[in-house]
Amino acid sequence: MYKIIGLTGGIASGKSTISKMIEQLGFTVLDADIASRKVIEPGEEAYTKVKEAFGEHIFNEDGTLNRAELGNVIFNNEEKRLLLNSIMHPAVRKWMNDRQEEAFKRGEKVVFQDIPLLFEGNMQKSFDHTILVYVEADVQLQRLMERNNFSKEEALARIRSQMPLSEKLALADEVINNNGTEEESKQQLLNILKKLELL
Numbered sequence: 001m002y003k004i005i006g007l008t009g010g011i012a013s014g015k016s017t018i019s020k021m022i023e024q025l026g027f028t029v030l031d032a033d034i035a036s037r038k039v040i041e042p043g044e045e046a047y048t049k050v051k052e053a054f055g056e057h058i059f060n061e062d063g064t065l066n067r068a069e070l071g072n073v074i075f076n077n078e079e080k081r082l083l084l085n086s087i088m089h090p091a092v093r094k095w096m097n098d099r100q101e102e103a104f105k106r107g108e109k110v111v112f113q114d115i116p117l118l119f120e121g122n123m124q125k126s127f128d129h130t131i132l133v134y135v136e137a138d139v140q141l142q143r144l145m146e147r148n149n150f151s152k153e154e155a156l157a158r159i160r161s162q163m164p165l166s167e168k169l170a171l172a173d174e175v176i177n178n179n180g181t182e183e184e185s186k187q188q189l190l191n192i193l194k195k196l197e198l199l
C-alpha cells in the first residue's frame with residue numbers, strides 16, 4: 001500500500017529542517033515552495049496568468065518573477081493574496097502529484113509532501129497522516145526575523161496571512177514541538193515514524 005504523509009506548519013516553524021531529516025532517512029519529500037517556483041518559470045501557464053493579473057511591475061527585466069515585489073503585494077493585501085493562490089495552487093498541486101506518481105513508479109512506498117498551507121487549503125483528506133511542525137508564536141516570529149532579516153512588521157504580515165499554529169494543533173494527526181533543539185525534534189520525528197510503522 002502506498003502512503004502519502006503531509007508535513008505542515010507555519011512560515012519558519014521548521015518544516016525544511018524536519019524535511020531534511022526525513023530525506024536523510026531515505027524518504028522522498030516534495031516541497032510545495034519548490035513547486036511554486038517551478039510553475040512560475042517563464043513559459044509556464046501560471047506565469048502568463050500571474051502577469052495578466054498582477055502586471056509587468058512584479059517581473060524583473062530578464063522576465064523572471066521579482067519574488068520580493070510580489071511578496072510585498074500579497075502579504076499586505078488579502079484580496080491579491082487569494083487571487084495569487086487561485087492561480088498558483090492548482091498548478092502547485094499538479095506539480096506535486098506528478099512528482100509523487102514518479103516516486104511511486106520508482107517503487108517508493110511512502111512520499112512526504114511539505115505544504116505550508118495544507119490546513120488553510122483544507123487538504124487533509126488527501127493524506128494518510130498529517131504531521132504539524134509546531135512552535136510558540138514568539139519563537140516563530142524570532143526565527144523568521146533572523147532567517148529572512150525581516151523587520152517585525154514584515155515578519156508579522158507574513159505570519160498573519162496564515163492560520164495561527166495554535167489552531168493547526170487541533171487539525172494535525174501528529175505534532176513535532178520544535179521549540180527546543182533540533183536534536184529533540186529529531187527524536188520526536190523518529191517516534192512518530194516508528195508509530196506510523198514507516199521505520
Ligand SMILES: CC(C)(COP(=O)(O)OP(=O)(O)OC[C@H]1O[C@@H](n2cnc3c(N)ncnc32)[C@H](O)[C@@H]1OP(=O)(O)O)[C@@H](O)C(=O)NCCC(=O)NCCS
Nearest residue numbers: 010011012032033036067068070071085088092116161162
Ligand atoms: C509571494 C512569493 C512570490 C514570495 O516569494 P519568496 O519571498 O521567495 O518566499 P517563499 O516562496 O520562499 O515563501 C516563504 C514562505 O511564505 C509563506 N507563503 C508563501 N505563499 C503564501 C501565501 N500565498 N499565503 C500565505 N503564506 C504564504 C510560506 O510559508 C513560505 O514558505 P516557508 O513556510 O517554507 O518559509 C511566493 O511565496 C509565492 O509565489 N507564493 C504563492 C504560492 C504559494 O501559495 N506558496 C505556498 C505553498 S503552496
Ligand SMILES: Nc1ncnc2c1ncn2[C@@H]1O[C@H](COP(=O)(O)OP(=O)(O)O)[C@@H](O)[C@H]1O
Nearest residue numbers: 011012013014015016017143147178180181182
Ligand atoms: N529546533 C530549532 N532550533 C533553533 N533553530 C531552528 C530550529 N528549527 C529550525 N530552526 C531555524 O529556524 C528557521 C526556520 O526554520 P525552517 O526549517 O527554515 O522553517 P520553515 O521551513 O518552516 O519555514 C531557520 O533559520 C532554521 O535554521
